[in-house]
Amino acid sequence: MSAYLELSHLGITFDTDKGPFCALKDVALKIEQGEFISLIGHSGCGKSTVLNLVAGLLQATQGGVVLEGREVNEPGPERAVVFQHHSLLPWLTCYQNVELAVKRVFKGEKSKAEMREWILHNLELVNMSHxxxxxxxxxSGGMKQRVGIARALSMQPKVLLMDEPFGALDALTRAQLQDSVMEIHADLGNTVIMITHDVDEAVLLSDRIVMMTNGPSASIGEIVDVTLPRPRDRLELAEDPEYNHYRQMVLRFLYEKQKKVETIKPKAQKAASTKAEKQKAGAA
Ligand SMILES: Nc1ncnc2c1ncn2[C@@H]1O[C@H](COP(=O)(O)OP(=O)(O)OP(=O)(O)O)[C@@H](O)[C@H]1O
Ligand SMILES: [Mg+2]
Incomplete structure (x- = not known):
């Protein structure tokens, strides 16, 4: 049976000044409806590129993305995106920012009164009615991010795509928003793909953690199935051996198996600069 959302041997090669650059190769993943997936990997490995391919903001050069049997070729409200830095329009109020998305999706379908109620409902979901x-x-920054999430949810997306949604927030605000997202996910059952650099966040929120190898030609290295029962409580889990086991698996992948290799080792760099200095001195 085909999956709800399928990343089918996805690859992308960018044309750059220095020639073609293969960022992703053979990324294959099947996602079930309602699953919460985290994408984790070192900086520059290709996480945002995967998300942008699913969002339809980029076109794959190999393979493709299929949602409910249809190939994704362009952006659409059924795949709403939340970015690390809020992308609210500064001259519009919180209400009006959400309204813009609601009008785009529900014009002609919902009455004015229904749209108003729906906008307020979504702001309430993220505790932003005030x-x-x-x-x-x-x-505040956390509040802006909440409104960004409300705006995304108001489009009733089949898939919610979040690129480091809490990355720019302080730890306490981040924890509050993580709890909100867990509650919303439990209520609405959206399918979610979230990029994060935070191992605890990945384990706390996810059904599966997809760990990417380093680029170029990055792909999926390993997948951790997180079968901790829901609802999940961060304080209780801190002491939970199973929770810590998942944490260890992700940490080991990131810092042992996919340890970032420096392109120039300090020693070699030093030797190179000494040689250059000598040449320079010789030329002078
Ligand atoms: N439009 C583009 N043209 C050329 N190269 C690109 C383009 N977009 C991304 N890349 C390259 O593809 C690789 C993956 O980039 P991407 O932004 O997906 O990484 P990331 O995992 O999201 O990193 P970070 O964690 O820092 O956000 C990088 O080497 C990047 O330089
Ligand atoms: Mg990124």
């Missing part, structure tokens, strides 16, 4: 008529400049 700031409905505030501008983005009048609210």
């Amino acid at each position: 700031a409905t008529h505030k501008l983005p400049s009048e609210i």
Whole structure:
């Protein structure tokens, strides 16, 4: 049986000034409806590229993305994206920012009153009812991120794509938002792909953690199935041996198996600069 969302031997080669650069090769993943997937890997390995391919913001040069039997070729509201830095329009209030997305998706389908109710409902889901008529400049970073999530959810996306959604937030705000996202996921059952650099975040939120190898030609290295029961409580889990086992698996992958290799070793670099210095001195 075909999967709800399938990344089928996905690859992309970018044309750069220095020639073709193969960022991803043979990324294959089948995702079930309602699954919460985290993508983790070292900086530059290709996580955002995978997400942008699923969002339809980039075109694969090999393979493709199939959602409910249809190939993804362009962006669409059924695949809503939340970025690391909020992308709210600064001249619109929180309400109006969500309204823009709601109008785009539900115009002609919902009445004005229904749209209004739906916008307020989505702001309530992320605990932002108090700031409905505030501008983005009048609210905190965490609050802006909440409104960004409300805007994405208001489109009733089949798949919610989040690129380091809490990366720019302090630890406490991050924890609060993680809890909100877990509650929303439990309520709505969206399929989620989230990029993170945070191992605890990945284990706490995910059904599966997809760990990517280093690029170029990055692919999926290993997948960890997180079968911890839900709802999950971060304080209880801190002492849980199973939770810590998952953490260890991800840490081991990142820092042993896919340890970042420096392109120039300090010693070689030193030798090179000494040689260059000598040449320079000789030429002078
Ligand atoms: N449009 C592009 N043209 C050329 N190369 C690109 C382009 N977009 C991404 N790359 C390259 O592809 C690789 C993967 O980039 P990507 O942004 O997906 O990494 P990432 O895993 O999201 O990194 P980070 O964790 O730092 O956000 C990098 O080497 C990057 O330089
Ligand atoms: Mg990225």
